Amino acid sequence: MAKRYWLLKSEPDAYGWHHLVREGEGTWDGVRNHRAANNLRAMQIGDEAFFYHSNEGREIVGIVEVSAAGLADPSDPDGKWAAVKVKPVRKLARCVTLKQIKADPALADMELVKLSRLSVGEVRPEEWARILEMAGD
Template structure:
C-alpha cells in the first residue's frame, strides 16, 4: 500500500462536499510532477485530503477507488483517479503543526508546498493521522 496527500482549495472542492459526495473524480491536475504521483496511485492506497488556501490543514482520509485514467475534461495527456471517502479526522492538522513536527520536515508539503499531489511514507501518513485524532 502507498500513501499520498492531495490538495484542494475549499472554495473549489471542500472536504465537507467530498464527505457528502462519498466519491469523486480527482481532476484538474496540471503539473507534471503531480501527474507522476497521481499515476502511481493504486486501488486501496490511502490519501490525506488537504485544504489549501486560507485554511492550510489536513481534513481527513480518502482511499483510491479507481486508478489513473484519461482526464475526460481535456484531450491533452492528463490523468484523474477516483477517490472515495474513508474517514474524517477528529481535528484538522494545520500546516504549522506539520512544520513544527521534526519527523515531517522532509515531506513535499513542507519542502515543495505548491505541489497538488504528493507521496508520503507510511510513518509520515500515520503520524499526521495520529496528530488529527
C-alpha cells in the same frame, strides 16, 4: 503491491471535504503539474490519501481511498493528463494544520513542506503514522 499514501490538495471553496462527502465519490482531475500528474499515475486502488484544504485553512481534514486508478483526465481534451477517483474514508478527529506539520521535526522532509506548491504528493508511511497521531486517530 503494498498500499501507498498520498496527499491531495484542494481549495475548500472549489472542492472541499464537504463536497466529496456529499458526492460519495469524486474524480481528482485538473492537475497540470508533471510531478503531481506522475503521482496520480502511480496511485493504485486501495491507496489512501490525506485530503488537504489549501489556501483557506491549510490543514489536513480527512482521509480518502483511491477507488479507481489510471484514468484519463476528463477535463483534458488531449488525453495527456491523469486522474483518479476517490471516496471519503473518514474525517480526522482533529485537523492537522500546515503550521503544526512544519513545527514537527519528524515531518521536516515531507513533500508538503519541501514542495509546497505540489498539489498531489507522496506521504511516507512514517509521516502518515505521525500525522494520524497528531490528529488523535
